[in-house]
Amino acid sequence: MTAVTMAQALNTALRDALREDERVLVFGEDVGPLGGVFRITDGLTKEFGEERCFDTPLAESGIVGLAVGMAMGGFRPVVEMQFDAFAYPAFEQIASHVAKLRNRTRGRLSLPLVIRIPYAGGIGGVEHHCDSSEAYYAHTPGLKVVTPATVEDAYWLLRDAIADPDPVVFMEPKRLYWSKEEAALDARGARPFGQAVARREGRDATLVAYGPSVPVALQAAEVAAQDGIALEVVDLRTLVPFDDATVTDSVRRTGRCVVIQEAQGFAGVAAEIAARVQERCFHSLAAPVLRVTGFDIPYPPPKLEHAHLPGVDRVLDAVDRLQFDDEPDVLHLAQEAS
Amino acid sequence: MTAVTMAQALNTALRDALREDERVLVFGEDVGPLGGVFRITDGLTKEFGEERCFDTPLAESGIVGLAVGMAMGGFRPVVEMQFDAFAYPAFEQIASHVAKLRNRTRGRLSLPLVIRIPYAGGIGGVEHHCDSSEAYYAHTPGLKVVTPATVEDAYWLLRDAIADPDPVVFMEPKRLYWSKEEAALDARGARPFGQAVARREGRDATLVAYGPSVPVALQAAEVAAQDGIALEVVDLRTLVPFDDATVTDSVRRTGRCVVIQEAQGFAGVAAEIAARVQERCFHSLAAPVLRVTGFDIPYPPPKLEHAHLPGVDRVLDAVDRLQFDDEPDVLHLAQEAS
Amino acid sequence: MSVKALRQAVDSLLPSLVPVRFAAENGTAVKSPGAYTAPSDELLREAYRRMILGRRFDTQATALTKQGRLAVYPSSRGQEACQIAGVLALREDDWLFPTYRDSVALVSRGIDPVEVLTLLQGGWHCGYDPAATRVAPQCTPLATQTIHAVGMAEALRRKGEDSIAMAFIGDGGTSEGDFHEALNSAAVLRAPVVFLVQNNQYAISVPLAKQTVAPALAYKGIGYGVRSEQVDGNDLVAMLSVLTAAVEHVRSGQGPFLVEAHTYRMDAHTNADDATRYRQAAEVEKWESADPVARLETYLRGRGVIGDEDVEAARTAAEAFAAQVRAGMNAETEADPFELFDHVFAEPTPQLREQRALLASELHAQED
Amino acid sequence: MSVKALRQAVDSLLPSLVPVRFAAENGTAVKSPGAYTAPSDELLREAYRRMILGRRFDTQATALTKQGRLAVYPSSRGQEACQIAGVLALREDDWLFPTYRDSVALVSRGIDPVEVLTLLQGGWHCGYDPAATRVAPQCTPLATQTIHAVGMAEALRRKGEDSIAMAFIGDGGTSEGDFHEALNSAAVLRAPVVFLVQNNQYAISVPLAKQTVAPALAYKGIGYGVRSEQVDGNDLVAMLSVLTAAVEHVRSGQGPFLVEAHTYRMDAHTNADDATRYRQAAEVEKWESADPVARLETYLRGRGVIGDEDVEAARTAAEAFAAQVRAGMNAETEADPFELFDHVFAEPTPQLREQRALLASELHAQED
Numbered sequence A, B: 001m002t003a004v005t006m007a008q009a010l011n012t013a014l015r016d017a018l019r020e021d022e023r024v025l026v027f028g029e030d031v032g033p034l035g036g037v038f039r040i041t042d043g044l045t046k047e048f049g050e051e052r053c054f055d056t057p058l059a060e061s062g063i064v065g066l067a068v069g070m071a072m073g074g075f076r077p078v079v080e081m082q083f084d085a086f087a088y089p090a091f092e093q094i095a096s097h098v099a100k101l102r103n104r105t106r107g108r109l110s111l112p113l114v115i116r117i118p119y120a121g122g123i124g125g126v127e128h129h130c131d132s133s134e135a136y137y138a139h140t141p142g143l144k145v146v147t148p149a150t151v152e153d154a155y156w157l158l159r160d161a162i163a164d165p166d167p168v169v170f171m172e173p174k175r176l177y178w179s180k181e182e183a184a185l186d187a188r189g190a191r192p193f194g195q196a197v198a199r200r201e202g203r204d205a206t207l208v209a210y211g212p213s214v215p216v217a218l219q220a221a222e223v224a225a226q227d228g229i230a231l232e233v234v235d236l237r238t239l240v241p242f243d244d245a246t247v248t249d250s251v252r253r254t255g256r257c258v259v260i261q262e263a264q265g266f267a268g269v270a271a272e273i274a275a276r277v278q279e280r281c282f283h284s285l286a287a288p289v290l291r292v293t294g295f296d297i298p299y300p301p302p303k304l305e306h307a308h309l310p311g312v313d314r315v316l317d318a319v320d321r322l323q324f325d326d327e328p329d330v331l332h333l334a335q336e337a338s
Numbered sequence C, D: 001m002s003v004k005a006l007r008q009a010v011d012s013l014l015p016s017l018v019p020v021r022f023a024a025e026n027g028t029a030v031k032s033p034g035a036y037t038a039p040s041d042e043l044l045r046e047a048y049r050r051m052i053l054g055r056r057f058d059t060q061a062t063a064l065t066k067q068g069r070l071a072v073y074p075s076s077r078g079q080e081a082c083q084i085a086g087v088l089a090l091r092e093d094d095w096l097f098p099t100y101r102d103s104v105a106l107v108s109r110g111i112d113p114v115e116v117l118t119l120l121q122g123g124w125h126c127g128y129d130p131a132a133t134r135v136a137p138q139c140t141p142l143a144t145q146t147i148h149a150v151g152m153a154e155a156l157r158r159k160g161e162d163s164i165a166m167a168f169i170g171d172g173g174t175s176e177g178d179f180h181e182a183l184n185s186a187a188v189l190r191a192p193v194v195f196l197v198q199n200n201q202y203a204i205s206v207p208l209a210k211q212t213v214a215p216a217l218a219y220k221g222i223g224y225g226v227r228s229e230q231v232d233g234n235d236l237v238a239m240l241s242v243l244t245a246a247v248e249h250v251r252s253g254q255g256p257f258l259v260e261a262h263t264y265r266m267d268a269h270t271n272a273d274d275a276t277r278y279r280q281a282a283e284v285e286k287w288e289s290a291d292p293v294a295r296l297e298t299y300l301r302g303r304g305v306i307g308d309e310d311v312e313a314a315r316t317a318a319e320a321f322a323a324q325v326r327a328g329m330n331a332e333t334e335a336d337p338f339e340l341f342d343h344v345f346a347e348p349t350p351q352l353r354e355q356r357a358l359l360a361s362e363l364h365a366q367e368d
């Protein structure tokens, strides 16, 4: 085991997939000689040639549409959208074709393709480079949506996504690209695709998180532990399919739950989780399921992103509110504000 | 007061807006001489000329982008996307520009434009013509999202949307186009933009609905009343801004809540509502907030849409479950299924 | 490059100044354009049979909408020469990417007409098996299929097959960004794909003049370095001749080809549309006299390629086919609601299994 | 239309076979192309001053990234002739729709350089007032701004103003669907808009050959019925001459105009990019010798339009300007977190007010 970054793990996953299955292709903007703006495809063109890893014209709808056609033709394309907001031009192809083709053909055509999207913020990016867009995909039936939080998961979830018979939107938390971990990328991890995992155990409350928010949750749990509060941290790993069992089991034990999501809150994935948890664990809950999210604003400029991002303090504030009564503080604040 | 359809009310709203404000323009696909595939713009080109109501080339991103430029230039464009799924090509323009321009310019530019989208199903439409896409917009900060359920609201909410300084995505439940009502379109309705309304009062549980689901909720309440259960029905009218006060007041009184949404459930607007309600009313709740939604499947073909759409029975089943324990039936069913 | 070579390169990418035509509107032969050769008589006889059959299928489908047996039908009447030439120019192992309007092409390709009409009947999607027929599902989101065709063409090329892809698209569809991206990626990849624009003068109610002010849609080719041609789309002979050349060009690895067929949508957009709201009867009449089926018949009779017997035989076959369509559409197809959960993914997710169970309990309750 | 008239119509829409050029790479005058007239000496002197200033601004901005005073900077070095000619061809009441790469144009337009760099410094968006300057916010989502320019142009036309809009776009951006939709809607509406493609040979790492195989990007015009031209983008004289003609064409109501400028991005995509990964030093050197600033200086000196004094004065002014930029960037700008909630809508929603209050309590707690 050596220490590798998430970026390296993703690169290795692509390399191994290209090696093992000649139907796998990698394409997109700047993924060839440059190796991608985040270097996730570094060296692939050199090793596998332009036929297997190549730059396309600059057109996201075209890239995804091309992947659809090639997948129909028997290949397994892995395409890169350069940044979250630059996948939006491909939205029609994703929502109307990628998500629906199997269903429209009554299962006669499969679309084994992966759309990789570096997403979310925390890297001081300028406008349009830091959107958290996972909810758009998670809300679209027919798409699997995955987002790793650890180096090992980055590798295995990407391998699983490429091997999957269905289209997968693979959301890469760009701020974790440089996170480093001792990781075994050469032996099959035990954890199946679609299964969440408790990254830390605790009896007092459950923090549910995914992607970029998992390290925040873990940090918060660390701090809380110093105050004697034992927080369990569940990392979802895949948003679709959703692992109800792991989440529900945890919350039934702890009786309290905070859901963390970096995206703007309104109608995001955290809303889904909060809704599900209270539906399924209502009588075990000692407090409402709270959400800690970004604000309902366009992603802010670098100088202000710290104010927007749900950090350890915001999570701990929510944990504090788990003990109390009917009216979360936010309501008092709302009354003050209006 | 005469009986008018929602389609006529929308048509009158456009006509009145065109008359009262010369900056208002209507454009899109087939909105000119044809009057739109749903005839919402019927007669406008004839009355106001091609300069005020016109057909564009067939390009949704172009239509929305054109509206952005014209709004920057001082006009108030009202554009029509022909069907829900055909707004997807414009997603980048909507998410990256329409929603963000005011913010990107620090408030120096306003974008007073309206994007009208006939949405949802129940009319036997073929594939791609029945998507419930409201969550995509509601989740995007910077967009107001409106959906009328009554003829009078259709008129006034559209007038309000056109008068609004901010971009409004105006979702028209296409199955209600032909619903008829005695409606006063010539005197200002009392209800402000942004405010929800209880369409029916009741003490036993609150049904929260919007757009095409409001009539379903009302029907369910009617049936329930025969069994002695008094259901309150809240029509949200605008999804963004969201009227927490009306919803919260109701649920605190009734102690039970079912949220109804035609769209696929996962990470939809109903999830947001359920999450908010339990956050704010937890200690008043006698049962979990339940959701009644479409399934997480691509919108089905006409012959099967009845099975997908949340109808009166599905709502009443949920109401039945409001009385019981920790594990909604759905969990037992899941265990059976697996 | 020398200026002369540049000029030649540019000229090679421009379409003919006027649409290629072999038969005049009244069916008499015109001097055929040098570059294209007429199809063989045998092929033309086959084309004729298909034209008669295609037209009959189309009028039958329209009739079925009136009887409520079809929910909606976008008619191909007037566009048969485009669609049938497209199909005839392809081999069986080539792929076709049609739109909602191309039912006649699909029938001509040999797909069971009941399967072709499944979707329009309100039933389970797409109807036929795209993998077996090498015909993609009829596509509604405009222009999106053109990129799929490029991807498929590229896949075929990479697999070393010498089969190709052909994408159909309407005049309105050419305004969409996806058409642009498809042409460009096809050109850059040198993908073996033919784009056939059926310019039927309308996008629902919007006439061509509001869609483009280009001299012709075929002039879009040069902006991508794509060879292009414009053809009289109501002249089967010209269509078949040009499309055969285009397919050959593409199959031989010379890159994509764009063909614009000037034709006319003789019926309304669909049976649900009212075309009198936006176009004059005189215009429709003018085009009725340029009818592709009648024109082909006159042309072939005039050249002695077909006679009364052929005409009679084609009509009889077409009637039999129409009867078969009627019979097929009378058989009510079952739609199983539980199948809704089966094809969202290869394996339903736990969430879909729950939802399936919920539906089962609902249906069970209703039976009680 | 007669075939001859058709041919003329087609020809009028095609660009010159070779890029228009007034000055050779070494700065000597070449026989100027018949259709275009050289700008006045006075205008050229003004252009020269701006070129020197623009270049200096650009190198200053790049230097600021190295000092960490700018988060990121996409350099215009090598593209000054395109950007400055664009600005000089416009009147103050015309609108400009720039991309992230067009900071030199904005500075040349007279916008405070600190405002121009606000966004790149990581601060509040866009920096300047678009309404007051008639310059849209620098646009990052590629090609999307071209449609806004069409909408604005159409708005100006409808308001009876004779001002126009100009949209800048890169070679890579032309592959996006929005560019297609913009050209087409501009043509159909006859909107007064000039599209200026700065073909700098790269889209980040992707060379032009992977972006298009068209003879030139300017050939896209004819597919929309849009007049087009291609120009040597490193020749300020040619750029100004062609753009002036294009602006006149557009202003006089003859519809949109597409200009492709062949130029070169002399630096990496941004300071964060490493161009050695994808291009050879030899190629960069070749283009260094076609430098637009040096070329203009030689050309103008050669024709006696400027002398040592002008050169000296321009450089002094540029140095002063650079000092002003440095000073401006040293002043730390405040960013108020509460403003995050102020511009989402004209009035914050109740939800935003709540969230603002939440943030206030967080910041309050941190202060404790």
Ligand SMILES: Cc1ncc(C[n+]2csc(CCOP(=O)(O)OP(=O)(O)O)c2C)c(N)n1
Pocket: B029, B058, B060, B082, B086, B089, C101, C140, C141, C142, C169, C170, C171, C172, C173, C174, C200, C202, C203, C204, C265, C269
């Ligand atoms: C992206 C998209 N936008 C809008 C529509 C609605 N629509 C269906 S057909 C049509 C007109 C298409 O015209 P054209 O491409 O000329 O094809 P034709 O129907 O004439 O064969 C429109 C606007 C659609 N299907 N897809």
Ligand SMILES: Cc1ncc(C[n+]2csc(CCOP(=O)(O)OP(=O)(O)O)c2C)c(N)n1
Pocket: A029, A058, A060, A082, A086, A089, D101, D140, D141, D142, D169, D170, D171, D172, D173, D174, D200, D202, D203, D204, D265, D269
């Ligand atoms: C829609 C979209 N996709 C991708 C990007 C990421 N991106 C930023 S600049 C760039 C290259 C643009 O190249 P070009 O249009 O030639 O402009 P240049 O940078 O050379 O001026 C890319 C891919 C983007 N900004 N927008």
Ligand SMILES: [Mg+2]
Pocket: C170, C171, C172, C198, C199, C200, C201, C202, C203, C204
């Ligand atoms: Mg058409």
Ligand SMILES: [Mg+2]
Pocket: D170, D171, D172, D198, D199, D200, D201, D202, D203, D204
């Ligand atoms: Mg470039």
